Amino acid sequence: MAPLLLFFGLALLTLASPPPENSNGLQPRAVSETLADILDNLRDGVNVDDIKQSVLPDFWSIPGTDEITKELGLNETGIRALPLEFLNIPGYANYTSQGWNVRFHGMAYKQPLSGPGVVSNHTLDEAANKFLPDFDISELQPHEQDNSRNLTSAILSLPQEGERLLFALNASGGRGFQGGWTGVVEWAKTTDSRGEISGFVQLPTNSENGLPDGNATNAMVVELDVHTNRTDTGNATAYLVPRDGITILSDIDDILRVTKIYVPKEGLLNSFARDFVPWMNMPEIFTGWFRQHPDSPYHFHYLTTTPEQATRVYMDFIYKTYPLGSFDTRPLNFTTVDQTFSVRRTLLNEIFQTFPNRKFILIGDTTNSDVMSNYPELVSAFPGQVQCILLRNTSATDPDNGFPYNTKGFETLKQEQYMFFTTPDDLRGLDFANGDCRNASARMGTVDFSWQGLPFEKSAARGRARGDMWAAVVVTVAFAVLL
Ligand SMILES: *[C@@H]1O[C@H](CO)[C@@H](O)[C@H](O)[C@H]1NC(C)=O
Ligand SMILES: *[C@@H]1O[C@H](CO)[C@@H](O)[C@H](O)[C@H]1NC(C)=O
Numbered sequence: 129m130a131p132l133l134l135f136f137g138l139a140l141l142t143l144a145s146p147p148p149e150n151s152n153g154l155q156p157r158a159v160s161e162t163l164a165d166i167l168d169n170l171r172d173g174v175n176v177d178d179i180k181q182s183v184l185p186d187f188w189s190i191p192g193t194d195e196i197t198k199e200l201g202l203n204e205t206g207i208r209a210l211p212l213e214f215l216n217i218p219g220y221a222n223y224t225s226q227g228w229n230v231r232f233h234g235m236a237y238k239q240p241l242s243g244p245g246v247v248s249n250h251t252l253d254e255a256a257n258k259f260l261p262d263f264d265i266s267e268l269q270p271h272e273q274d275n276s277r278n279l280t281s282a283i284l285s286l287p288q289e290g291e292r293l294l295f296a297l298n299a300s301g302g303r304g305f306q307g308g309w310t311g312v313v314e315w316a317k318t319t320d321s322r323g324e325i326s327g328f329v330q331l332p333t334n335s336e337n338g339l340p341d342g343n344a345t346n347a348m349v350v351e352l353d354v355h356t357n358r359t360d361t362g363n364a365t366a367y368l369v370p371r372d373g374i375t376i377l378s379d380i381d382d383i384l385r386v387t388k389i390y391v392p393k394e395g396l397l398n399s400f401a402r403d404f405v406p407w408m409n410m411p412e413i414f415t416g417w418f419r420q421h422p423d424s425p426y427h428f429h430y431l432t433t434t435p436e437q438a439t440r441v442y443m444d445f446i447y448k449t450y451p452l453g454s455f456d457t458r459p460l461n462f463t464t465v466d467q468t469f470s471v472r473r474t475l476l477n478e479i480f481q482t483f484p485n486r487k488f489i490l491i492g493d494t495t496n497s498d499v500m501s502n503y504p505e506l507v508s509a510f511p512g513q514v515q516c517i518l519l520r521n522t523s524a525t526d527p528d529n530g531f532p533y534n535t536k537g538f539e540t541l542k543q544e545q546y547m548f549f550t551t552p553d554d555l556r557g558l559d560f561a562n563g564d565c566r567n568a569s570a571r572m573g574t575v576d577f578s579w580q581g582l583p584f585e586k587s588a589a590r591g592r593a594r595g596d597m598w599a600a601v602v603v604t605v606a607f608a609v610l611l
């Protein structure tokens with residue numbers, strides 16, 4: 129039970145007070161109990177050092193790594209025999225004077241907890257139980273057990289360093305484009321110690337070779353198939369996004385799917401066990417936007433700070449339910465406390481810098497404190513690029529939500545630049561290409577540019593809500609493998 133106590137401890141801690149400056153405000157007792165549990169569960173052949181590397185941000189220095197490794201008894205043979213897998217996160221490309229510039233981001237890894245014979249289901253179930261308060265995995269429905277084993281083994285995957293990757297690219301697959309360019313990119317660096325690659329690659333200029341003209345008026349978003357020949361698990365699509373146009377950028381948890389991050393127990397069940405479920409009729413609203421301007425469709429970008437290892441579950445859900453688009457998840461390569469607590473802002477800066485001519489529609493919900501501060505900050509950081517901020521007022525539909533939220537960031541914004549809404553229907557028919565942002569007939573709450581939704585007026589007003597369950601999961605797993 130220790131990790132769960134830890135989790136709830138964190139949830140309370142983060143609700144009531146700012147994160148401690150040096151990040152270690154946890155009780156040593158809970159931490160060491162957790163470690164003992166994990167060690168017991170992972171004895172049959174998993175190298176804790178590798179798990180630690182895959183989940184932990186760099187700034188946690190790890191005492192006693194050798195001791196842990198020794199205690200576990202490393203079995204290299206079993207791990208070496210596992211197939212290499214590659215998570216290829218669907219990227220975006222901008223159009224420059226040298227042609228298309230494509231962003232790649234991915235991770236080479238192995239999954240010992242799902243490899244036949246490396247660990248037993250029993251072990252995997254015990255690891256999965258760490259994430260599920262008040263439930264034993266044996267009490268779940270079979271498909272929920274399956275979900276929970278899959279996500280647990282993904283989170284505990286082992287990054288593969290030093291892998292050389294080659295990508296075959298093909299721009300023939302997409303809708304409405306007949307260009308037919310194919311090419312190969314060899315990634316210049318091998319994967320780093322976290323198994324990651326990340327960066328941009330310039331494709332050849334387009335004039336004679338069948339890539340689209342990204343400067344053309346009414347240019348389309350064109351799909352680029354990406355395949356690495358090391359494994360079939362690394363197929364993905366990158367998106368060639370024209371210089372001008374509108375990008376709809378959305379968070380996922382509690383806006384595109386029901387997570388209930390603000391009720392930690394539910395948040396974990398909805399992430400580790402239950403099938404992902406869309407939030408009300410949001411898919412219908414997105415489909416409406418996808419079809420709104422067939423001659424110059426919007427670009428969709430999904431940006432979540434879910435750890436990279438859990439990305440597949442998120443992508444599978446989004447691509448089954450919402451329009452296709454590029455993706456961002458929490459990268460592993462953050463080396464300072466500062467970077468780790470500003471993941472969302474870093475990712476937002478990167479896409480805003482890549483598309484200085486495009487207008488952005490930013491979508492999220494009030495329980496996410498990163499969203500509540502980062503989205504309005506972009507209005508002054510990138511003048512003219514934010515057309516509209518649309519925030520689900522989670523308190524208005526969900527009485528379970530006890531998270532206060534801060535609307536201070538919106539004080540300097542023009543009222544026509546943002547809208548707090550209640551249900552997806554409030555967004556129906558908004559036409560962004562036509563300059564829309566607000567729906568005059570939707571019911572509006574009060575925006576008083578300070579903390580709202582506080583359980584006790586004023587007393588908790590200095591608190592900094594972090595409605596980011598995944599940050600808590602990362603920290604929980606991190607401390608779980610620490611001494
Ligand atoms: C596209 O337009 C930009 C100006 O916005 C220009 O700098 C760039 O060279 C153009 N790209 C090509 C390949 O013509
Ligand atoms: C390594 O693990 C595999 C699979 O669990 C097992 O068959 C093998 O005997 C182990 N090797 C050693 C040296 O422990």
Ligand SMILES: *[C@@H]1O[C@H](CO)[C@@H](O)[C@H](O)[C@H]1NC(C)=O
Nearest residue numbers: 248249250273274275277278
């Ligand atoms: C382990 O669980 C999976 C489903 O999650 C099942 O397909 C498999 O047969 C189980 N293996 C054993 C040895 O029970």
Ligand SMILES: *[C@@H]1O[C@H](CO)[C@@H](O)[C@H](O)[C@H]1NC(C)=O
Nearest residue numbers: 242271272274275276277278
């Ligand atoms: C779990 O993972 C296995 C192997 O990757 C896959 O075949 C299965 O469909 C997954 N199950 C769920 C519920 O995602």
Ligand SMILES: *[C@@H]1O[C@H](CO)[C@@H](O)[C@H](O)[C@H]1NC(C)=O
Nearest residue numbers: 296298299300301302310353
């Ligand atoms: C590129 O994709 C098209 C359409 O899917 C396919 O017909 C073609 O064979 C592919 N080319 C290569 C070199 O894979």
Ligand SMILES: *[C@@H]1O[C@H](CO)[C@@H](O)[C@H](O)[C@H]1NC(C)=O
Nearest residue numbers: 317320324325326327461463
């Ligand atoms: C991660 O950061 C280190 C140091 O800044 C750098 O050497 C490495 O190439 C980075 N890896 C990726 C995938 O960006």
Ligand SMILES: *[C@@H]1O[C@H](CO)[C@@H](O)[C@H](O)[C@H]1NC(C)=O
Nearest residue numbers: 293294295312356357358359
């Ligand atoms: C991938 O392609 C490269 C270059 O064509 C080749 O050297 C390598 O052997 C291929 N790898 C696999 C696993 O097919």
Ligand SMILES: *[C@@H]1O[C@H](CO)[C@@H](O)[C@H](O)[C@H]1NC(C)=O
Nearest residue numbers: 353354355356360361362363
């Ligand atoms: C991945 O892409 C390659 C090349 O286009 C294709 O041969 C293979 O079937 C694809 N694999 C999966 C799992 O989609």
Ligand SMILES: *[C@@H]1O[C@H](CO)[C@@H](O)[C@H](O)[C@H]1NC(C)=O
Nearest residue numbers: 222223224229481482483484
């Ligand atoms: C394209 O994206 C890169 C990387 O973000 C950026 O440095 C560059 O300025 C962008 N170029 C254009 C023409 O927008």
Ligand SMILES: *[C@@H]1O[C@H](CO)[C@@H](O)[C@H](O)[C@H]1NC(C)=O
Nearest residue numbers: 553554556557558567569570
């Ligand atoms: C505005 O909100 C109302 C109430 O939710 C909804 O019925 C309507 O479709 C929305 N859209 C427009 C363009 O009025």
Ligand SMILES: *[C@@H]1O[C@H](CO)[C@@H](O)[C@H](O)[C@H]1NC(C)=O
Nearest residue numbers: 521523524548572573574575
């Ligand atoms: C959110 O909804 C609550 C409950 O309906 C309301 O009191 C509050 O003013 C709303 N907040 C915003 C920013 O619209």
